Amino acid sequence: MRRLFAFAFATLLSVGAAQADRLDDIKKDGVLRVASFDSNPPFGFVEPATKQIAGLDVDFAQAIADRIGVKLDVRPTNPASRIPLLTSGKVDLVLANFTITEERAKQLDFSIPYFASGQQFLAKKGTLSSPDQLNGLRIGADKGTVNEIVLRRDFPKATVVAYDDTPFAFTALRNGNVQAITQDGPKLVGLLAKVPDRQNYEIPPFSISSDYIGVGIPKGETRLRNLVNETLRDLGKSGKAAVIYDRWFGPNTEQPLPRLFRIGEHD
């Protein structure tokens, strides 16, 4: 259903692009409107103490707002409404674990990547050890994500079952409806950390794709895009990007992950 919406939009919205300069509008309003996930820890989720959306994506959004010198206004989004929010002008930027793809780049512009992750799997111990086995398994994926598309494309004999979100996919795995679930590696590490009987599960050490995550920017807003790219490069150089990374994936977090990706290496 969500994908149907996204598709209908894609066709409809490729018609007109705004001419006004968005960066000037942002400065005039004094607010940078950003769409981030509210249900995808640690990229974007509602923090229990503050009840506000927080996460890695929000930290990067805050850095961009600080650079422009305006207030940050974060509104929630789901995978399917990211593109419509941008094309209908409801937000200025999308920072929502947004994988850079050619298909999406037809409707919007992307910044340079600020995060990278690989598509991995979570399964009961002993079920899955190499990608060759995937074609014979029932695998749960989150509806409308690049993960689902890649799995269907590269492993046509695997039975893919699409779920509304990761908790439902994991419940299906726990109940035995599927034999593995797929998501971005960092998210699976975070999920596994929360499972009470985590000793029964594992994330096999292989990934089937590497995804670069970028900021979604309205098409043709060159000045805004340059500013976002400069901000990201400066965050990389000054070490602030590493601080943000460590806040969500560092050794003292729920999902410690070695930092392999550096901003500016994959421009």
Added chain:
Amino acid sequence: MNLAVVTDNLGYLLVGAWPDGPIGGLALTLILSGLSGLVSAVLGLLLGIGLAMSAGAGRRTLVLGLGFFRAIPILMLIFWSYFLLPILFGVSVPEIGTVVTALALVGGAYLAYGVAAGIESIGSGQWAAGLALGLGRWQVLRVIVLPQALRAMAPSFLNQWTALIKDTSLAYVIDVPELSFVAAQVNNRAMVYPAEIFLFVGAVYGALCLALDRLVAVLAWGARRTSWLSRGTRA
């Protein structure tokens, strides 16, 4: 079962980020249901009267318009009006306004047929008697027909309002933080307790609909009693 995931997040499920942020959760579900229930009742009444009292081209236009809103899925109506209006006409409708309007239009269209049927169910003898007393057509409707018809329509209003309460959850598609939306947020943070969270949400919707059912039953009983009493005193 880990009910702590519900009790720990109870405040957020009930009122969302309020008072530090916009109101959400159950409170927003109540606001959305209340507003759209009220507007749909007014719309349904006006359009239903229009349907029962009009003829010819006016009636055909009305039937066509009502048909459109009865045929279109609410989810589509919310999604398209929220994202399409800014592109086509440069009008940006706020989220809550979009949801209330969509629910009220669809609910009103359904209710209109209930209202029209209620009016038509009143015997022609009542109309004839009113007209014979020298009342105009609209006076007969207001004083004689509607008070009887409205009582017959009560179950149909109740059905529509119950459906509306549950349909407020469709607001998720444009990220309005009503009850089921904030529940999904909590679910995705806790990751491993969807059964507990959504059993709770289901129970809350059940309680809401049951409470509405009881409320309408009490009101209808009160109305029957007053009308019986007033008839008694008049006799």
